[in-house]
Amino acid sequence: DSGVTQTPKHLITATGQRVTLRCSPRSGDLSVYWYQQSLDQGLQFLIQYYNGEERAKGNILERFSAQQFPDLHSELNLSSLELGDSALYFCASSYQIGPPGGNEQFFGPGTRLTVL
């Protein structure tokens, strides 16, 4: 158990809908990352938050947004869903940013999103 929790574990929805994925980082970790893993795209970094502020953006679509709350949990919002958004969405946390040491990420179990 990595200490990172994600809910829900599975989500099935229809095209055009909006969903929210939730992540709670490990105790003490201030940094949260979101990733999308699909068969054709591999593991894609979406976005990173540190202590409530956005720190880095990867391949995140404009239809997607995220935020980190004062209690450090994070939510990833996916809207106007398309079939191609079906994927495993991971949240990860680490305890620092900056120097590379201490940035090993601990991953949650993932949310499997299926868009029908």
Added chain:
Amino acid sequence: AQKITQTQPGMFVQEKEAVTLDCTYDTSDQSYGLFWYKQPSSGEMIFLIYQGSYDEQNATEGRYSLNFQKARKSANLVISASQLGDSAMYFCSTLFNFNKFYFGSGTKLNVKP
């Protein structure tokens, strides 16, 4: 530009033998980090080992060691005495500019009994 490369989509190794999974990267940064993760068929991602670019010694964690060759920009993972439970996808990851993470495409390792 591609930042990190894993050239072995799949590999087989006999149980109890050692195996090396390749990873090369491209950066002009002086300070960066290299990480390896394991993803079993159950889907979770598990951190295995970390190497800093300024670390003079290769990192080791139990049966895992990282063969770091800075001049060649390679960070190969060596698993000694393979076990059946080592069968999984393995991802190499790098941290550049203190906030940019990149993952390789992964290597699927199969350990044969």
